[in-house]
Amino acid sequence: MAALTQTQTRSHGGHSHHHHHDNTYLTSKNKKDAGVRITRIGLYSNLGMAVAKGVGGYAFNSQSMIADAWHSLTDLASDILTLATVSWSLRPPTAMFPTGFGKVESLGSLGVSSMLLFGGCFMCLNSCEILYAHFFLDAHAAAEAAMHAHGHSHSHAAAGPSLHAAWLAAGTVILKEWLYQATMKVAKERKSSVLASNAIHHRVDSLTGIVTLFAILGANFLHDAAWLDPIGGLLISLLVIKGGWGNTKSALYELADRGIDTETKASITRAAKKSIAELRDGSQIELREVEGVKSGQNFLVDLQLAVPKTWTVEDVREVEEGVRQVVGAKVRGVRRVKVRFVPKDESSIALFDEFISGDVSPRESPEPEEHDHDHDHDHPKTNGNGNGNGNKKGQ
DSSP: OGGGSOOOEEEETTEEEEOSTTSHHHHOOOTTSHHHHHHHHHHHHHHHHHHHHHHHHHHTTOHHHHHHHHHHHHHHHHHHHHHHHHHHHTSOOOSSSTTOSTHHHHHHHHHHHHHHHHHHHHHHHHHHHHHHHHHHSOHHHHHHHHHHHHTSOOTTGGGOSOTHHHHHHHHHHHHHHHHHHHHHHHHHHHTOHHHHHHHHHHHHHHHHHHHHHHHHHHHHHSTTOTTHHHHHHHHHHHHHHHHHHHHHHHHHHHHTTOBOOHHHHHHHHHHHHHHHHHSTTGGGOEEEEEEEEEETTEEEEEEEEEEOTTOOHHHHHHHHHHHHHHHHHHSTTEEEEEEEEEETTOOOOOGGGGSOOGGGOSOSSSSOOOOOOOSOOSSOOOOOTTOHHHHHHHO
């Protein structure tokens, strides 16, 4: 099933990795499962570390640690949002929402990602201000810039971060490394690429913790090196901006109904062909096109199948039900499968033919169109040529 799972790729500082796959383990209610348990432990640990790093960075005057807290929130927010909206995304469609409620997650993701993106930009600006003051202004101005960046006064602002921040940074690195080892152990036992990608994500996060740790240590032990902490904050804030922009762009793509990714389309194609092969007259059916859109955790799929023109409605109905069952069971996240049947001897028909061309739209100009006046209007009519309605009203 690894090949059939939905993936979401995110990049951090040149490291590309898959972030929480299709949230299978995250949203599962089977708490006794080892994969579900280690995934939940990772979620709670990330939440605790994000809060601790944010509070610790503020208290210990460390720009790099505050930026690292935002970096943790960038990835954590999408998981929390998934848990908060999973019940909504699985609700059946209604007359008012005919495609379901998956976009609820997309809207929430856009809001959260935008907030984190602006937070990253704010941290980047703060770090740049401190660096500018350190290298281009006098010591007093540098201290003022540092205090302004934190929003409160520290007697040691000019000296850089407190050494206590290093202990907190080291603790987060150790915890992240443990999560990597524990998650990778379960991944190898299960032969799960999903859990393996989670483990790699923990390892990449530990690298940003190491950057924070060295920035704090360098600022404390190297002579006149207080600038190392805002340098660390600047580097990590750039990762936050990159991650926040990637998540914002993904949410915008979903809201704009961008087509499904290549990997998911290949999974659907394999499942559809397998279902066709299992049908009684499957050799006479041809899979022509596979399209679809992503709606939160859901996939809304459109298939085009070519069948002999002599087939009846009952024949194609049997095919549609068989294909829908197999694709829905084999490809995780598929919530709707719509099938369009076309004659097998016509090869020019495409899925996008169902869209009405722009040059034949009902109205291309704001001017009123000519009517044949064979229907009732709410406003009075004069007795013009062929205006039967006007005559009726006049009687």
